[in-house]
Amino acid sequence: MxxxxxxxxxxxxxxxxxxxxxxxxxxxxxxxxxxxxxxxxxxxxxxxxxxxxxxxxxxxxxxxxxxxxxxxxxxxxxxxxxxxxxxxxxxxxxxxxxxxxxxxxxxxxxxxxxxxxxxxxxxxxxxxxxxxxxxxxxxxxxxxxxxxxxTGTQMGGWFRREVKSLADLQGLRFRIAGLGAQVMGKLGVATQTLPGADLYAALEGKTLDAAEWIGPYDDEKLGLNKVAPFYYYPGFWExxxxxxxxxxxxxxxxxxxxxxxxxxxxxxxxxxxxxxxxxxRNPAALRRLVGGGAQLRPFPQEVMEAALKAANDIYAEIGAKNPDFKRVYDALKTFRNEEYLWFQVAEYTYDNFMIRARARG
Known part of the structure; x- marks a missing residue:
C-alpha cells in the first residue's frame, strides 16, 4: 500500500x-x-x-x-x-x-x-x-x-581536551542548549548556545573548548571531528x-x-x-569518525553522578516556582520509573546479552 x-x-x-x-x-x-x-x-x-x-x-x-x-x-x-x-x-x-x-x-x-x-x-x-x-x-x-x-540518545559532544574528572569541567566553554546547559552550569561549565552551523568555527578559533550537537551522522557533516579530537558519550541531557x-x-x-x-x-x-x-546511519558514521582519529571517551562516573544531582536540584528549584513544570515533570518522573521497571527486565537484559555476544565475535 x-x-x-x-x-x-x-x-x-x-x-x-x-x-x-x-x-x-x-x-x-x-x-x-x-x-x-x-x-x-x-x-x-x-x-x-x-x-x-x-x-x-x-x-x-x-x-x-x-x-x-x-x-x-x-x-x-x-x-x-x-x-x-x-x-x-x-x-x-x-x-x-x-x-x-x-x-x-x-x-x-x-x-x-x-x-x-x-x-x-x-x-x-x-x-x-x-x-x-x-x-x-x-x-x-x-x-x-x-x-x-x-534523534535517539545523543552524544556528549566534542572536546579539545580530555575530561578525566569533575575538576576538568571548571571554566570549560561548552556549547550546549536547553536544561542541559543549566545542569552543566552547576558543574562549573561556562555554557553557550550557538547554532550548529557556527560550531566548527568556534572550536577552530578556540572561542569554545567543547560543543555538542546530535550524534555521529550530523556531527560528521559539521566537521566537528576535525577541530576537537575527544568524542564523549552519552549525552545524558538528551x-x-x-x-x-x-x-x-x-x-x-x-x-x-x-x-x-x-x-x-x-x-x-x-x-x-x-x-x-x-x-x-549513525553506526557507519561512527566507524568513519573513529577511523579518522576521533577518540571515544565515556564521561567519568564522577561527572555522571554530579550531573544527576545537579539535574534533580534544578528540577526542584524550577518546580517550586513554575506549577506547569512541576505538573509535567512529576508526570515524566512517574512514567520514567514505570518504564525502567519494564526495560530492566526485557530491553536491558536482551541488549546487554547481545552486546556481550557481539564482543565475543
Missing part, C-alpha cells in the same frame, strides 16, 4: 466514512501554507523531515493542501515560534528545548537531563498523556504541536530528543477535519522515519 493510500484511508476513518481520494479532492479547499525549519539544508535528516511531511500531505490531498518548506530566517528559534504563534507563518519544525527561555516546561517535550530514552519519550507523548499536557501549555502561546521524530511540528493554533483548528487527519498521519510517518534514519 502506498503512503498516499494509507493517509487517505486514515482520512476516511477519521471522518467515520471511507472516502475515495477523488471525492476528498472535490470537496476540499486549496490551501498554501509555509513551514520554517530551524535546521539548515545540509543537515539532510533534520531538514528532510518537514520536506517528507509536506510531500505526504500534498500527495494525500491531490496537491490541494501544499506546504512550502524553507529554512527559518535570521532571529533564532524563539523568533521562529513567535512567527507561528502570531500567524506570520502557519507552521514550523523545531525542538521545544530551544524554548527553555520562554518556559522551561517546553524543554521536557524534547528531552530532560536523565529523563526518557527515545522509545519512552514516544510512549509518554503518544500513550502517556504528555501530548495533551504540552498542547495545553503551548496553547498559551497560540501554538499546537505534533511529534515529528527523534536521552531521547524529540522534534515537533508546530502550527498556529487557530490555523490548525480551522483546517477541515480531513486535512487535520492527513497532517496527523503524515507527522506520525515522519516521527518513525527520522529515528530510523539516525539508527541506520
Amino acid at each position: 502506498k503512503r498516499r493510500d494509507i493517509l487517505t484511508a486514515g482520512l476516511g476513518l477519521a471522518g467515520g466514512t471511507a472516502l475515495a481520494a477523488p471525492a476528498v479532492a472535490q470537496s476540499a479547499p486549496e490551501l498554501r501554507w509555509r513551514l520554517h525549519s530551524a535546521f539548515p539544508r545540509n543537515l539532510d535528516a533534520l531538514y528532510g523531515a518537514p520536506e517528507l511531511f509536506a510531500r505526504l500531505v500534498a500527495e494525500a490531498t491531490d496537491n490541494r493542501f501544499q506546504i512550502e518548506v524553507s529554512a527559518a530566517p535570521a532571529g533564532g528559534s524563539s523568533a521562529l515560534l513567535e512567527a507561528v504563534g502570531s500567524g506570520t507563518v502557519e507552521a514550523a519544525y523545531s525542538a521545544a528545548a530551544y524554548e527553555v527561555g520562554r518556559d522551561p516546561t517546553y524543554a521536557l517535550a524534547t528531552a530532560a537531563p536523565f529523563g526518557l530514552n527515545a522509545r519512552q519519550q514516544n510512549a509518554w507523548m503518544l500513550q502517556g498523556g504528555a501530548l495533551d499536557l504540552f498542547n495545553e501549555i503551548f496553547a498559551k502561546s497560540k501554538l499546537y504541536a505534533l511529534p515529528g521524530g527523534n 536521552g531521547g530528543s524529540m522534534l515537533h511540528f508546530w502550527f498556529n493554533a487557530q490555523k490548525w483548528a480551522e483546517l477541515p477535519k480531513g486535512y487535520r487527519a492527513i497532517a496527523q498521519g503524515a507527522a506520525a510517518t515522519v516521527n518513525g522515519d527520522l529515528q530510523a534514519k539516525y539508527d541506520a
Whole structure:
C-alpha cells in the first residue's frame, strides 16, 4: 500500500466514512501554507523531515493542501515560534528545548537531563498523556504541536581536551542548549548556545573548548571531528530528543477535519522515519569518525553522578516556582520509573546479552 493510500484511508476513518481520494479532492479547499525549519539544508535528516511531511500531505490531498518548506530566517528559534504563534507563518519544525527561555516546561517535550530514552519519550507523548499536557501549555502561546521524530540518545559532544574528572569541567566553554546547559552550569561549565552551523568555527578559533550537537551522522557533516579530537558519550541531557511540528493554533483548528487527519498521519510517518534514519546511519558514521582519529571517551562516573544531582536540584528549584513544570515533570518522573521497571527486565537484559555476544565475535 502506498503512503498516499494509507493517509487517505486514515482520512476516511477519521471522518467515520471511507472516502475515495477523488471525492476528498472535490470537496476540499486549496490551501498554501509555509513551514520554517530551524535546521539548515545540509543537515539532510533534520531538514528532510518537514520536506517528507509536506510531500505526504500534498500527495494525500491531490496537491490541494501544499506546504512550502524553507529554512527559518535570521532571529533564532524563539523568533521562529513567535512567527507561528502570531500567524506570520502557519507552521514550523523545531525542538521545544530551544524554548527553555520562554518556559522551561517546553524543554521536557524534547528531552530532560536523565529523563526518557527515545522509545519512552514516544510512549509518554503518544500513550502517556504528555501530548495533551504540552498542547495545553503551548496553547498559551497560540501554538499546537505534533511529534515529528527523534534523534535517539545523543552524544556528549566534542572536546579539545580530555575530561578525566569533575575538576576538568571548571571554566570549560561548552556549547550546549536547553536544561542541559543549566545542569552543566552547576558543574562549573561556562555554557553557550550557538547554532550548529557556527560550531566548527568556534572550536577552530578556540572561542569554545567543547560543543555538542546530535550524534555521529550530523556531527560528521559539521566537521566537528576535525577541530576537537575527544568524542564523549552519552549525552545524558538528551536521552531521547524529540522534534515537533508546530502550527498556529487557530490555523490548525480551522483546517477541515480531513486535512487535520492527513497532517496527523503524515507527522506520525515522519516521527518513525527520522529515528530510523539516525539508527541506520549513525553506526557507519561512527566507524568513519573513529577511523579518522576521533577518540571515544565515556564521561567519568564522577561527572555522571554530579550531573544527576545537579539535574534533580534544578528540577526542584524550577518546580517550586513554575506549577506547569512541576505538573509535567512529576508526570515524566512517574512514567520514567514505570518504564525502567519494564526495560530492566526485557530491553536491558536482551541488549546487554547481545552486546556481550557481539564482543565475543
